Amino acid sequence: MSLNLLYALAGVALCGIGLAGFLLLNHLLRRLLAFNLLGSGVFLVLVGLAQHGDGPDPVPQALVLTGIVVAIAATALAIVLIRRYFHLTGRTSLDTGNNAGDGGGES
Amino acid sequence: MSGWLDGLLVVSLLVTAVAVLLSRDLFRAVVMFMAFGLLMALAWVRLQAQDIALAEVAIGAGLTGVLLLDAVSHFRRARPQHRSRGTE
Amino acid sequence: MGFVVALAAAVLGAAGAAAPSELSDQLQASLARSGVEHPVTAVLLNFRSYDTLLEIGVLVIAGMAGISLASTNALEDPALRSADSLLYALQRWFVPVMLLLAAYLLWAGADRPGGAFQAGAVLAATGVLMRLGGLPMAFIRPGILLRLGLVLGFAVFLLVAVAGALNGEAFLAYPVTIAGGLILIIEIGLTFSIGMILLALFVAAPVTDEHEPEEGGGL
Amino acid sequence: MSQWLIAGLLFTPLAWAALSLLLGFRQGRWLSWLGMAIQMAVSLALWFAVMEGGGFYYALGGWNAPLGIALRVDGLAVTFVLLTAAVGTACGLHAGVYLDADKPWQRYFWPLFWFLWAGLNGVWLGADLFNLYVSLELISLSAVGLVALGGEAAALRAALRYLFAALLGSLAYLLGVALFYGRFGTLSLAVIDQLLVGGEPALIVALLLMLAGLALKTALFPLHAWLPPAHGIARSPVSALLSGLVIKASFYIAARLWMELGDRLGSPWLAQGMGVLGAAAVIWGSWLAFCQPHLKQVVAYSSVAQIGYLFLLFPLTFAVAEPVSLLAQQGITLQVISHALAKAAMFLAAGNLILSVRSNRVKALAGVSHFLPFSLFSFGLAGVSLMGLPPTGGFAAKWLLLQASLASGQWWWVVVLLLGGVLAAAYVFRIYRASFLEVSNSDDFYHPPQSLEAIPMILALLALGLGLVAEPVLSVLALPFEVVAAEAVHP
Numbered sequence: 001m002s003l004n005l006l007y008a009l010a011g012v013a014l015c016g017i018g019l020a021g022f023l024l025l026n027h028l029l030r031r032l033l034a035f036n037l038l039g040s041g042v043f044l045v046l047v048g049l050a051q052h053g054d055g056p057d058p059v060p061q062a063l064v065l066t067g068i069v070v071a072i073a074a075t076a077l078a079i080v081l082i083r084r085y086f087h088l089t090g091r092t093s094l095d096t097g098n099n100a101g102d103g104g105g106e107s
Numbered sequence: 108m109s110g111w112l113d114g115l116l117v118v119s120l121l122v123t124a125v126a127v128l129l130s131r132d133l134f135r136a137v138v139m140f141m142a143f144g145l146l147m148a149l150a151w152v153r154l155q156a157q158d159i160a161l162a163e164v165a166i167g168a169g170l171t172g173v174l175l176l177d178a179v180s181h182f183r184r185a186r187p188q189h190r191s192r193g194t195e
Numbered sequence: 196m197g198f199v200v201a202l203a204a205a206v207l208g209a210a211g212a213a214a215p216s217e218l219s220d221q222l223q224a225s226l227a228r229s230g231v232e233h234p235v236t237a238v239l240l241n242f243r244s245y246d247t248l249l250e251i252g253v254l255v256i257a258g259m260a261g262i263s264l265a266s267t268n269a270l271e272d273p274a275l276r277s278a279d280s281l282l283y284a285l286q287r288w289f290v291p292v293m294l295l296l297a298a299y300l301l302w303a304g305a306d307r308p309g310g311a312f313q314a315g316a317v318l319a320a321t322g323v324l325m326r327l328g329g330l331p332m333a334f335i336r337p338g339i340l341l342r343l344g345l346v347l348g349f350a351v352f353l354l355v356a357v358a359g360a361l362n363g364e365a366f367l368a369y370p371v372t373i374a375g376g377l378i379l380i381i382e383i384g385l386t387f388s389i390g391m392i393l394l395a396l397f398v399a400a401p402v403t404d405e406h407e408p409e410e411g412g413g414l
Numbered sequence: 415m416s417q418w419l420i421a422g423l424l425f426t427p428l429a430w431a432a433l434s435l436l437l438g439f440r441q442g443r444w445l446s447w448l449g450m451a452i453q454m455a456v457s458l459a460l461w462f463a464v465m466e467g468g469g470f471y472y473a474l475g476g477w478n479a480p481l482g483i484a485l486r487v488d489g490l491a492v493t494f495v496l497l498t499a500a501v502g503t504a505c506g507l508h509a510g511v512y513l514d515a516d517k518p519w520q521r522y523f524w525p526l527f528w529f530l531w532a533g534l535n536g537v538w539l540g541a542d543l544f545n546l547y548v549s550l551e552l553i554s555l556s557a558v559g560l561v562a563l564g565g566e567a568a569a570l571r572a573a574l575r576y577l578f579a580a581l582l583g584s585l586a587y588l589l590g591v592a593l594f595y596g597r598f599g600t601l602s603l604a605v606i607d608q609l610l611v612g613g614e615p616a617l618i619v620a621l622l623l624m625l626a627g628l629a630l631k632t633a634l635f636p637l638h639a640w641l642p643p644a645h646g647i648a649r650s651p652v653s654a655l656l657s658g659l660v661i662k663a664s665f666y667i668a669a670r671l672w673m674e675l676g677d678r679l680g681s682p683w684l685a686q687g688m689g690v691l692g693a694a695a696v697i698w699g700s701w702l703a704f705c706q707p708h709l710k711q712v713v714a715y716s717s718v719a720q721i722g723y724l725f726l727l728f729p730l731t732f733a734v735a736e737p738v739s740l741l742a743q744q745g746i747t748l749q750v751i752s753h754a755l756a757k758a759a760m761f762l763a764a765g766n767l768i769l770s771v772r773s774n775r776v777k778a779l780a781g782v783s784h785f786l787p788f789s790l791f792s793f794g795l796a797g798v799s800l801m802g803l804p805p806t807g808g809f810a811a812k813w814l815l816l817q818a819s820l821a822s823g824q825w826w827w828v829v830v831l832l833l834g835g836v837l838a839a840a841y842v843f844r845i846y847r848a849s850f851l852e853v854s855n856s857d858d859f860y861h862p863p864q865s866l867e868a869i870p871m872i873l874a875l876l877a878l879g880l881g882l883v884a885e886p887v888l889s890v891l892a893l894p895f896e897v898v899a900a901e902a903v904h905p
């Protein structure tokens with residue numbers, strides 16, 4: 001098994017760990033952590049799988065750089081929303097049963 | 108090549124990842140996540156992706172970690188206050 | 196877990212069947228005309244620059260969300276004002292070093308690993324350090340200047356992109372002779388804005404518990 | 415000429431996003447009206463250009479497909495660009511009047527609006543798997559920002575749910591992209607189409623991942639739970655954008671993948687399975703729409719139902735004769751267009767009604783028929799299109815799908831089409847009945863400005879008229895497709 005493939009498979013395992021965490025955890029920050037793990041797994045697969053042949057392939061590396069920036073943008077947006085949500089409700093998870101909040105509309 | 112070193116790195120990556128999700132303490136989870144970011148950077152170096160390694164250290168482990176730590180400490184500071192309010 | 200097994204099988208299958216693509220040959224052939232020597236930078240800022248342009252847009256959205264939901268007063272957190280003398284001494288040394296590092300990374304991007312993103316992140320980290328040390332950071336107030344800083348890099352990138360189109364070429368096309376210079380200009384703008392956005396997210400995010408923020412009350 | 419148009423199309427939304435960030439809401443409104451006029455003109459001109467000259471690839475930065483990013487400018491893409499211009503302009507005009515300009519956070523509405531528009535155009539024209547991912551993220555993050563705007567707890571909750579669903583969907587899609595890149599070493603959909611020979615298991619997994627992620631982002635049953643809160647809680651012009659356009663973007667990518675690669679990577683099980691989920695969405699979504707106590711939730715669940723029809727594309731184009739497949743594609747295209755127009759009209763009209771009675775509850779609508787007959791009429795007109803009664807666009811779409819179902823021997827979808835129409839009628843009439851209830855002396859209604867009432871009416875009339883011009887619209891769709899298909903992918 002080549003070096004790259006080893007890391008690609010590690011990426012697969014990370015995807016599994018991240019996905020499990022994403023689906024099973026309720027705490028919003030923990031979910032965010034799981035999302036980041038899942039993202040890292042995907043990036044590892046992307047680079048590890050692509051680098052067959054001779055030498056590193058710059059294209060997936062550039063894609064992953066883009067992906068990392070998108071991921072931190074999403075993470076930062078989520079943190080802002082989570083903090084604000086916590087500030088207003090004191091809650092750190094979304095599952096609070098069907099409270100009236102769902103239907104409250106405008107004005 | 109030192110194949111066992113890569114094996115060790117992969118194993119510690121996975122163990123850290125699991126530890127991030129299983130840590131009972133949120134603060135610890137974030138610290139583990141930053142450690143995970145550093146290990147990821149090592150993995151990128153092994154994959155001859157120095158650019159990503161740099162970005163991972165700076166953005167993945169560094170800034171994401173700082174943002175998360177900041178949020179966690181915010182939660183901690185505010186918790187007692189909200190608990191009393193949460194009884195309504 | 197079935198998901199992991201299926202995915203691992205897919206990865207192995209794809210790796211086993213992987214066909215050598217002509218992409219890397221094309222990349223090597225075109226590298227000389229991209230204006231930079233480092234292939235990753237060439238892909239990011241020339242060959243696939245549209246991705247990068249949109250990605251900066253995503254980052255601007257996050258920065259915007261940060262400053263829109265933050266309350267102004269949180270920027271004047273007195274707890275962070277009381278300067279720790281050790282931290283203060285540290286940052287007197289660290290800040291210039293980190294600024295230098297950012298400049299180096301920016302400049303290095305042309306022919307070796309480094310570039311706007313890493314440099315911007317280091318810039319932001321410097322800002323975080325300054326804030327922890329209690330330096331006044333009036334420029335990060337959610338005013339017009341902050342918003343200008345947020346979009347500056349994006350705007351520079353966009354202007355270069357449309358200049359190509361006005362020149363009669365494709366959107367985002369750079370003339371070969373000045374491609375290197377244009378990429379450097381874009382990178383400088385991006386470094387500044389990326390640093391600014393990331394810093395704004397860190398500094399502007401806190402919402403203190405003491406007061407009701409002025410935004411998002413009733414409705 | 416087309417070169418300039420494309421540059422204008424890509425440049426304007428991004429530039430307007432940057433400029434409007436520097437301005438307040440009111441100044442941004444003036445600026446945005448100008449931008450919408452430009453976008454509308456450019457989109458129309460591009461549409462006519464493609465109609466005459468056929469489709470083409472546009473190499474961004476002058477770098478051709480595998481190395482650079484090429485945009486695929488064909489009949490379908492420019493039709494959706496035009497649709498986006500129409501619905502976007504309507505929502506933008508409505509928002510300019512509807513939103514409370516005095517709230518400080520509204521200044522962020524315009525930048526988010528324009529980023530959303532840029533992302534949508536990126537998706538319609540995209541032919542590069544990774545660029546589609548970035549465009550999708552641009553759309554998701556700006557849409558989440560728009561939902562969260564204002565920052566009240568319920569909106570934040572909905573926005574967070576939406577954000578997490580969207581992020582998971584994007585990563586699943588990206589994982590599929592990684593597998594495709596690992597196998598073929600390219601991101602260009604056209605090149606992959608050329609290289610792909612048969613159904614390798616690895617690639618089937620990749621396609622499944624991508625379709626699953628996109629289905630989550632499109633809110634296909636049973637992955638729809640995030641949609642009603644987000645679309646219900648957002649301000650009405652935002653809801654109209656989200657329901658009319660945003661969810662179509664991820665479906666569009668799924669459909670493009672299926673049409674290009676589905677014949678080799680798909681299977682009857684997958685095709686029928688997607689169809690069954692779509693059918694379940696139609697029935698279940700309509701039923702829930704009927705049960706909702708809040709007006710905008712009714713409209714939001716109606717979106718869940720209407721999305722269901724779109725997924726009939728999968729069974730109706732898999733392993734069927736070419737003319738039948740074409741019929742189904744045309745039907746789905748019409749359904750996307752007519753739903754975008756009708757649902758935007760419905761949300762905008764619902765916004766007017768809510769503004770008038772100052773409540774989101776269906777029961778509160780009693781007596782509103784006297785005061786806002788115009789908005790109520792727009793609501794009903796859009797409803798007629800959702801029901802699929804002639805001569806609306808919804809009818810034309812369903813008629814085509816009906817024919818495709820019968821011609822391919824899949825009669826069971828006919829049942830879904832008919833039942834869905836009846837259920838749609840039920841929830842639309844429920845709103846009507848509530849509005850025509852006579853209540854004693856309640857003249858405490860606010861009357862929104864005329865312009866707010868006119869915009870949903872225009873959209874509803876467009877949805878209605880679509881049925882009458884379906885033939886020419888579809889011929890334009892089909893013609894450039896041939897041109898593009900005949901054109902070889904450049905090396």
